[in-house]
Amino acid sequence: MTPLLVCDDSGMARKQLIRALPADWPVQITQAANGEEALAAIRQGLGRVMLLDLTMPVMDGYQVLAQVQEEGLPCSILVVSGDVQAEALRRVQELGALAFLRKPADPQELRDTLLRLGLMQEGESVEAASTSAVDTGKVGFRDALREVSNVAMGRAAALLAEELGVFVQLPIPAVNLFEASELHMALADANRGDCLSAVCQGFIGEAIAGEALLLFHDSEIDDIRRLLGLRPGDETGTSEMLLDLASILIGACLSGIAEQIDVRFSLGHPQLLGQHAQTIDELIQFNRTRWRQTLAVEISYGLEGHAVHFNLLLLFTEDSVPLLSGKIQYLME
Template sequence: MSTRLLICDDSNMARKQVARSLPDDWDVEISFATNGQEAIEAIKAGKGDVLLLDLNMPVMDGYEVLENIVKQDLPTLTVVISGDIQPEAHQRVTSLGALDFIKKPVNKENLTEILLSYGIFTKDDLVNVASSEEVIPDVSEKVSLPKVEQIAPKAEVVKDKTAEPMVLEPDMRDCYQEIANVAMGRAGDLLARLLDVFVLLPIPNVNLIEVSELSMALSSVAANDTTSGVCQGFIGAGISGEALLILNDSSFKDIAALMNYDQEIDESAELELLMDMANTLIGACLSGVSEQLDMTFSQGHPVVLGQHRKIKDLIATNSSKWRQTLAIEISYNIENYAIKCDLLLLFTEESMRTLNNKISYLLD
């Protein structure tokens, strides 16, 4: 009898990756959910003997799904697959009933090993090659990815200076968002270990924007709060851009306490704390992106954008550097602390063409 498997993730790219990472020739009936609410409904409909579950999702996140499974006593075995790799995240999901935890991007051997260890997948579940070939195309049909022609611009487009501005198609936004999600988790884990806290991770915000829209992009920064910021350029293999770390000034007191900073918190000390946060988050996030794209970024020296200024003024001072850009915004918050900081990765329009090609190879 086929195993009814449910893959729940808000990312089309992630659902596809998980489906491709299932054990070869496993006799499964695969269903998909794009958020936790859909997952609960699918389990109730008998489509989720086994649930492979993401954590950061809209409508209902993975933690809420696990809570509802316990509360409603739903018949499913859950393995979490997430970019949030904080030790506390692992502990929380297992305490809520998840069998195990796998970090993104999912590794096929690791997934198979875990499924075998819990008896979810056994050698008896294998079907012949002919049968398995009937399952895989069905997965492709249900979770369609953008065709290479749609996301890999032709060579002449790069040379055409009069070409129309690039457009961020929904399928490509999903791909960038998933890459950012994994990178965000790497940086969040490092920050959590540094401060010994639990970092609340959002769904990354991905947009193609003009410089005039940068302050609007930083939606989570309080409009009436002053901020301090650091900018750091990066470049590698046809891709260049800048990373901005914007920290609410109200965060400094808590950050200093968590870092056991025993000096007076004057402007010089705040600058030191700001640079520590920037080095931690920018470095780890860029490393997470480069790891997925199989490339290396060289980082420039960090530059202070300003201290104790309104976000619009902080950005306006440097607006001559930025035009249309691919912007990835990640807002980090610390549980039980009034710490808010935004990390913004800005890629040039030319870089976006290279990134599109990189992603097309990853999806083949």
């Protein structure tokens, strides 16, 4: 049997990937939740082939690839990631990855890739295959929503990277349920004493509704204008620029989520919620009555080589949670 290592911080992602494996590929599967665990498994001979995520805590996929190269470890690595930026593909190839598949992995594409690379053969005996017996564990709702959001944010980042001509650094999305009065706590990292501007856009689809809030730091807006080829310091067109960027990030992210959970979101017109606000509370005070208890997904995009960050918060209404949970549960079954 081929020692196969599946490395991803998301239990749901590992479960989806193991289910996508060819049924006739005799493998012995080991799972790792971060890069350090993966390297330890490879050194023990448990990962002759590895399916590797990129965005992980402790040690990410890029670091794993570099370390495998440095130590000369015997491991054939296929990257399976939600980060579909062209630069991400170039970097993992440079670090020795044999293939790049986008999440969620398509079973036929995965099979074709394994055959093309000679990592499996047609007609292999399945007597020793252990794929179906692997315990992927119970996947919680937050973990599952985090993974769905991870895939969606990767698609949005690819569009942003193309628009701005930079590499977008992706975080691990944060998922929380809190009262509207606690909203500022979820964005504590975003409020660095800087004035903020924000764009808000409502969405609804099959009784799943909410609002997307995108925050910009005013001190970074000139840098954004430079990246877009606009003259720094010129306030003309700033509102339009922020609205355009919001349309890219919010639209692509919600589209990515909708595609995975099989809904269709209708989006309202984006609007500037506030400009040059001193605090996050000042930005949200007008919406406290609407947001009440809220399921929030927070994504903090960064631009490599630039002191620019975008904080995107997807706020789902309390009434949306049961249906959203049901949709995600379907993905896990």
